[in-house]
Amino acid sequence: MPNYSDKPTIIFDMDGTLLDLAYDDFIWNHLFPIRYAETHHCTLEQSHRTLSEFHQEHNHTLNWYSSRFWSAKVKVDVLAMQIEHKHKVAKRNGCLAILQYLKENDYPIWLATNADVASLTFKLKETGIAEYFDVIVSSETLGHAKEFNGFWQKLQELHPFDVNNCYFIDDTEKVLNSAKQFGIQNLYSIQQPSSAKEARKTCNYPMLDVLTDLISILKNSEELKKYA
Numbered sequence: 001m002p003n004y005s006d007k008p009t010i011i012f013d014m015d016g017t018l019l020d021l022a023y024d025d026f027i028w029n030h031l032f033p034i035r036y037a038e039t040h041h042c043t044l045e046q047s048h049r050t051l052s053e054f055h056q057e058h059n060h061t062l063n064w065y066s067s068r069f070w071s072a073k074v075k076v077d078v079l080a081m082q083i084e085h086k087h088k089v090a091k092r093n094g095c096l097a098i099l100q101y102l103k104e105n106d107y108p109i110w111l112a113t114n115a116d117v118a119s120l121t122f123k124l125k126e127t128g129i130a131e132y133f134d135v136i137v138s139s140e141t142l143g144h145a146k147e148f149n150g151f152w153q154k155l156q157e158l159h160p161f162d163v164n165n166c167y168f169i170d171d172t173e174k175v176l177n178s179a180k181q182f183g184i185q186n187l188y189s190i191q192q193p194s195s196a197k198e199a200r201k202t203c204n205y206p207m208l209d210v211l212t213d214l215i216s217i218l219k220n221s222e223e224l225k226k227y228a
C-alpha cells in the first residue's frame with residue numbers, strides 16, 4: 001500500500017495556471033506565424049491558414065506540445081524562438097504565495113505539464129519555481145498528453161497518489177475532463193489564464209482568480225474533515 005500523506009496532493013498545471021499564458025500566446029499566435037512566413041516566403045495570411053490547419057490536426061496531442069516536432073515539421077527552431085523571448089515568461093498572480101503556503105504547511109506539491117521537457121526546463125530556470133515541487137512531470141516523458149487517460153495511469157504508476165485526496169488545477173477544460181474521468185475529486189480551473197485576454201465568464205469547473213484563492217478552499221475542507 002503506498003504511503004499516502006494525510007495532506008492532499010496538490011497538482012498544478014504550468015502554462016496558464018502557475019504561469020501567465022500571455023507568453024505562450026505571444027510565442028505561438030503572434031511570433032510563430034511571422035517566423036513561419038519568413039522561413040517559407042509566404043504571406044502572413046497564408047502562414048496563419050497553414051498553421052491553423054496544423055492546429056486542427058495536432059491540437060491536444062503530444063506532437064502539439066513538442067518543440068522538436070514543430071522544428072522538424074515547419075523548419076522553424078521553436079525552442080530557440082521561445083528562449084529568445086524568455087524574459088517575457090511571467091508568473092500568475094499569487095503563484096509564489098500559494099507555493100510558499102503549501103510548502104510551509106507540508107502539502108505535497110506536484111507539477112504536471114504538457115510542456116515538453118526542453119520548454120519545461122527553460123521555464124523552470126527562468127521562474128525559479130522548481131524548488132517547490134516534490135514531483136515534476138512532462139507529458140512528453142510519460143508518453144501521453146494530459147488530455148488522455150494514459151497520462152494519469154502512467155503518473156499513478158510512477159508516483160502513486162490518492163485520487164480521493166488530491167487537488168488538480170489546470171486552465172484547460174479538456175484536461176480537467178480527463179482528470180475527472182480518472183477519478184480525481186477536486187478539480188479547479190483558472191479564471192484568467194492569460195493577462196492579455198479577458199477573464200472567462202463561465203466554465204464547467206470552479207475557477208480560481210488569484211492562485212491564493214485555493215488557501216481558503218483547503219482550509220474549509222480541513223475544517224469539514226474534523227466533523228466528518
Ligand SMILES: [Mg+2]
Binds near residue numbers: 013014015016017170
Ligand atoms: Mg495550461
